[in-house]
């Protein structure tokens with residue numbers, strides 16, 4: 359299994375989590391040996407592979423047989439070929455306390471963009487944490503189905519954190535902006551959520567190569583972990599706020615801009631983008 363395999367997969371629902379982000383999420387959750395980890399839509403098992411650095415107690419479910427077969431080569435009987443929605447009893451029996459999720463966002467007929475997987479997972483766990491990568495549409499949540507899920511979740515569970523992820527994270531397989539939400543299971547939401555503006559992971563797009571590391575990922579990861587663990591409020595980077603199900607669950611909605619960091623280059627780019635927008639819309643005279 360490799361990131362190359364990931365990069366070659368074009369099916370919209372087969373978009374796998376880059377390993378540095380999977381590792382970061384495992385570190386953010388502080389997974390330890392005694393934890394029981396599940397990925398209920400495990401794909402080739404990239405999240406399971408990261409979790410295995412901390413615990414042998416891992417379990418994956420994958421619907422697509424060909425994908426499952428690849429995961430099985432590495433994870434043997436810790437993965438099964440099944441539909442997550444048929445696994446309620448099994449999941450309740452196994453009692454995972456950590457769920458790592460990147461569910462399908464684009465399944466036809468799923469108006470929740472993958473949120474329905476999270477809603478079920480939270481309800482089938484007794485305690486612990488769920489970390490899930492979802493499209494921004496779930497965090498902004500104006501669609502009726504999504505707003506309903508957001509409100510329902512907060513009645514029973516806590517929105518611990520939301521990290522805005524790099525816009526091109528899934529390049530070249532998908533062009534969707536995503537965030538990572540972390541929920542604490544079984545405790546109604548009544549504390550401030552940590553929102554991190556984690557858009558720059560130091561990777562850049564390179565033709566035919568996908569995203570490649572340009573800056574020092576280790577120090578970026580270290581900074582993200584500090585901001586989250588300390589629940590810091592840092593202009594341009596992070597903020598904490600008590601939200602409800604009708605609010606936007608996104609850092610951008612609450613964070614103060616750090617104007618001292620704006621450069622002439624940023625200003626020129628914004629003016630150029632705006633002019634391009636006007637020209638494209640036929641509004642430039």
Ligand SMILES: C[S@@+](CC[C@H](N)C(=O)[O-])C[C@H]1O[C@@H](n2cnc3c(N)ncnc32)[C@H](O)[C@@H]1O
Pocket residue numbers: 371372373374375397398399400401402403404405419420421422425440441442443459460461462463
């Ligand atoms: C976006 S991929 C993510 C895979 C993996 N979690 C990761 O982060 O790399 C979603 C995976 O969920 C699988 N899947 C879709 N519907 C499913 C279902 N109902 N039950 C279990 N797996 C499902 C897809 O086949 C795909 O492998």
